Amino acid sequence: MSQEEYNIKSNINYLFFPKSVAVIGASRSPGKIGHEILRNIIEYGYEGKVYPVNPKADEILGLKCYKSVLEIPDPVDLAVISIPAKYVPAALEECGKKGVKAAAIISSGFKEIGNVELENKIVEIARKYGIRFIGPNIFGVFSAPSKLNATFGPTKVLPGKIAFITQSGALGIALMGWTIFAGIGLSAVVSLGNKADVDEADLLEYFVYDEHTKVVLIYMEGLNNGRRFMEAATKCSLKKPVIVIKAGRSERGARAVASHTGSLAGSDVFYDVAFKQCGVLRALNVEEAFDWARAFTELPEPKGDNVVIITNGGGIGVMATDACSDYGLNLMELPEDLMNEFRKCMPPFGSPKNPVDLTGQAAYDEYTKALEVALSDDRIHSIILLFCQTAVVDPPKLSEVIADVVKKYGRCKPIVACYIGGEECQKGMKILEQNGIPSYPTPERAVSALAAVYRWVKWKKKMLKKLEVK
Amino acid sequence: MTPRELIEKALKEGRTWLYEDEAKLLCSLYGIPVAKSKVAKSKEEAIKIAKEIGFPIVMKIVSPDVLHKSDVGGVKVNVKNEDELLKAYDEIMSNVKTRKPNARIVGILIQEMVPQATEVIIGGIRDPQFGPAVMFGLGGIFVEIFRDVSFRIVPVSVEDALEMISEIKGYEILKGYRGTTPADLDALADAIVKTSKMLLENEEIDQLDLNPVFVFEKGIKVIDARVILKK
Numbered sequence: 001m002s003q004e005e006y007n008i009k010s011n012i013n014y015l016f017f018p019k020s021v022a023v024i025g026a027s028r029s030p031g032k033i034g035h036e037i038l039r040n041i042i043e044y045g046y047e048g049k050v051y052p053v054n055p056k057a058d059e060i061l062g063l064k065c066y067k068s069v070l071e072i073p074d075p076v077d078l079a080v081i082s083i084p085a086k087y088v089p090a091a092l093e094e095c096g097k098k099g100v101k102a103a104a105i106i107s108s109g110f111k112e113i114g115n116v117e118l119e120n121k122i123v124e125i126a127r128k129y130g131i132r133f134i135g136p137n138i139f140g141v142f143s144a145p146s147k148l149n150a151t152f153g154p155t156k157v158l159p160g161k162i163a164f165i166t167q168s169g170a171l172g173i174a175l176m177g178w179t180i181f182a183g184i185g186l187s188a189v190v191s192l193g194n195k196a197d198v199d200e201a202d203l204l205e206y207f208v209y210d211e212h213t214k215v216v217l218i219y220m221e222g223l224n225n226g227r228r229f230m231e232a233a234t235k236c237s238l239k240k241p242v243i244v245i246k247a248g249r250s251e252r253g254a255r256a257v258a259s260h261t262g263s264l265a266g267s268d269v270f271y272d273v274a275f276k277q278c279g280v281l282r283a284l285n286v287e288e289a290f291d292w293a294r295a296f297t298e299l300p301e302p303k304g305d306n307v308v309i310i311t312n313g314g315g316i317g318v319m320a321t322d323a324c325s326d327y328g329l330n331l332m333e334l335p336e337d338l339m340n341e342f343r344k345c346m347p348p349f350g351s352p353k354n355p356v357d358l359t360g361q362a363a364y365d366e367y368t369k370a371l372e373v374a375l376s377d378d379r380i381h382s383i384i385l386l387f388c389q390t391a392v393v394d395p396p397k398l399s400e401v402i403a404d405v406v407k408k409y410g411r412c413k414p415i416v417a418c419y420i421g422g423e424e425c426q427k428g429m430k431i432l433e434q435n436g437i438p439s440y441p442t443p444e445r446a447v448s449a450l451a452a453v454y455r456w457v458k459w460k461k462k463m464l465k466k467l468e469v470k
Numbered sequence: 471m472t473p474r475e476l477i478e479k480a481l482k483e484g485r486t487w488l489y490e491d492e493a494k495l496l497c498s499l500y501g502i503p504v505a506k507s508k509v510a511k512s513k514e515e516a517i518k519i520a521k522e523i524g525f526p527i528v529m530k531i532v533s534p535d536v537l538h539k540s541d542v543g544g545v546k547v548n549v550k551n552e553d554e555l556l557k558a559y560d561e562i563m564s565n566v567k568t569r570k571p572n573a574r575i576v577g578i579l580i581q582e583m584v585p586q587a588t589e590v591i592i593g594g595i596r597d598p599q600f601g602p603a604v605m606f607g608l609g610g611i612f613v614e615i616f617r618d619v620s621f622r623i624v625p626v627s628v629e630d631a632l633e634m635i636s637e638i639k640g641y642e643i644l645k646g647y648r649g650t651t652p653a654d655l656d657a658l659a660d661a662i663v664k665t666s667k668m669l670l671e672n673e674e675i676d677q678l679d680l681n682p683v684f685v686f687e688k689g690i691k692v693i694d695a696r697v698i699l700k701k
Contacts, residue, residue, distance in 0.1 A: 227598030229624065270597040271622040277630075466627065 014102035016143040018050045025083035026052030028441035034082040036152040044149035068099045078099050080150045085109030105135035111194045134198045138191035147214045159295040160185015161214035163207045167192045167221045187212040208236040215296040217243045218431030230278045237279030241296045241456045281458040286331035295449035298436040299414040304343035304381035307330035312362040313388035316354035320443035329419040345369040351377035366399045375409040382414045389421025395428030403435035418446040486699045493695035500664045504692040507581035519580040526583040527552045537575040542569040587684040594669045594678040602669035608640040609682045624666035631659035653685040676700045
């Protein structure tokens with residue numbers, strides 16, 4: 001059995017698609033973690049059965065409460081455990097007897113405070129019964145397709161195609177909240193905490209087959225098994241991009257330095273190289289990571305290296321050109337016939353060279369025509385669309401027009417956009433986003449996102465060739 | 471001798487590193503070209519080996535107590551004839567005795583004097599997370615000051631090795647600039663691949679430096695090698 005089959009058969013899928021959930025340690029008091037998780041599960045609209053477990057309550061949030069998981073009359077797939085650490089082994093033992101398939105152990109007070117023994121004990125119990133679990137020391141799990149928000153994070157998480165895995169609890173919750181604000185949809189959120197059982201590699205092997213996920217984004221502090229991560233990440237990256245924010249870049253490993261090589265290798269070097277080798281795209285910060293993830297969820301793969309910039313302003317065009325050079329994107333040298341086509345979309349003082357400058361006079365018609373040229377010609381492979389706010393254009397309307405053109409050509413090539421201006425530009429970009437065109441408030445961010453797509457595609461090609469040779 | 475026997479011998483003698491001649495032998499066992507050398511235990515033997523190899527030669531101290539040979543004045547280069555050899559022999563011995571009085575001395579390594587070429591470094595290291603990795607860089611200030619090196623987790627293929635070489639900023643120097651002859655990148659890549667194999671097959675190796683490695687228009691040669699074993 002392959003590791004993937006093992007994971008699926010070994011109950012990891014029950015973290016995301018349980019038919020029933022027990023909340024062990026459900027609480028009547030708002031503000032308590034055991035209450036908020038139950039409330040989130042109910043309010044987000046989970047359609048399976050929910051069983052609060054609390055020996056001291058008869059009913060919580062309108063649901064019948066059970067004294068123990070063993071008292072629940074029906075099968076339980078997933079247990080969310082939020083009770084003091086010392087009671088977790090007994091509760092997990094009961095879950096095992098009940099036939100629970102997977103667990104999210106929210107409770108803190110294990111390895112993170114030096115309580116290794118207690119952590120080993122729960123691993124032992126879980127192994128005995130074949131329970132796969134995330135945690136301990138986590139905020140829970142969210143799964144968009146099954147409408148399960150078993151976290152004590154924000155309630156109204158937007159469904160989408162990004163699977164977000166986080167080792168940090170507080171930052172993870174904060175980012176969940178931020179994605180709602182930024183209008184970014186998620187397919188799943190997994191809090192990993194101490195990673196006593198399920199780790200990044202297990203989840204990559206799961207998400208690579210998850211049809212609801214298009215890209216995996218990981219916030220990581222450290223790995224338990226680098227080699228295994230590399231294997232899983234390579235397999236996943238061949239199908240879906242994996243973006244990692246690895247914190248602790250400045251940290252240097254305490255290494256006995258007896259060789260030159262040793263003195264040149266800080267611990268972060270290995271993460272950096274390992275990521276590169278297994279196709280993982282390393283983002284320097286959260287903003288960059290989600291910028292890239294948004295691009296990956298929407299854009300088709302480019303069929304070649306030729307990038308064209310379409311702009312209504314010289315300055316923003318130059319900035320984008322610089323960014324292309326920094327990120328290694330190939331600005332296409334336009335042949336005469338294409339320049340002639342672009343010339344028809346601009347006043348005589350425009351520039352048909354790449355960046356194609358439609359000038360500040362450009363309005364809906366000019367953008368439409370230029371975009372049609374770029375979309376219809378096979379020699380052009382990707383488009384960076386720039387717009388500086390002017391009085392002759394209403395940004396939301398421009399977005400509608402652009403979305404229509406792109407739709408007409410069936411999303412045949414990657415397009416990223418950048419609008420610079422006031423509130424109307426924000427509205428305009430939101431419309432583009434809704435139409436599957438990733439948009440960014442600066443040209444550098446737009447270029448960086450497109451460059452990430454290229455980096456992934458290039459790695460994939462190289463890796464496939466390597467595998468063929470073998 | 472097999473790599474295993476080499477390493478076990480050192481460990482048995484209580485050393486956590488290989489003598490230079492052992493490290494070079496290890497390289498040759500993996501097919502990495504090394505500068506010709508042999509350890510002499512007396513002046514007579516030194517002259518005999520030098521004649522076999524051919525003057526000029528390089529002389530280096532071999533001692534379980536001296537890992538950094540130049541630091542104790544234990545290296546003499548461009549030794550042109552027997553007279554110079556005898557003089558250098560005494561100088562090395564007295565230098566080491568002065569600077570490291572209790573050092574046990576195994577002998578003096580007599581090595582061919584290899585014509586100057588582009589210097590590079592090939593390194594090996596073991597990370598607790600990712601296991602063995604290889605390093606490549608241009609020698610001298612490029613490594614020391616600019617830290618201009620590239621790494622790969624092993625195993626590496628020839629393509630990976632070539633990519634490692636092309637990744638460093640000093641790549642242009644290797645390719646040949648302003649009329650200098652280009653270095654043999656294929657031979658270099660081959661040595662990196664073999665180093666990767668050496669690290670994979672010998673768990674006891676913790677770190678290693680092949681430094682410098684001379685790269686010629688055709689072929690390469692390891693001039694000095696240091697292999698550190700796990701404690």
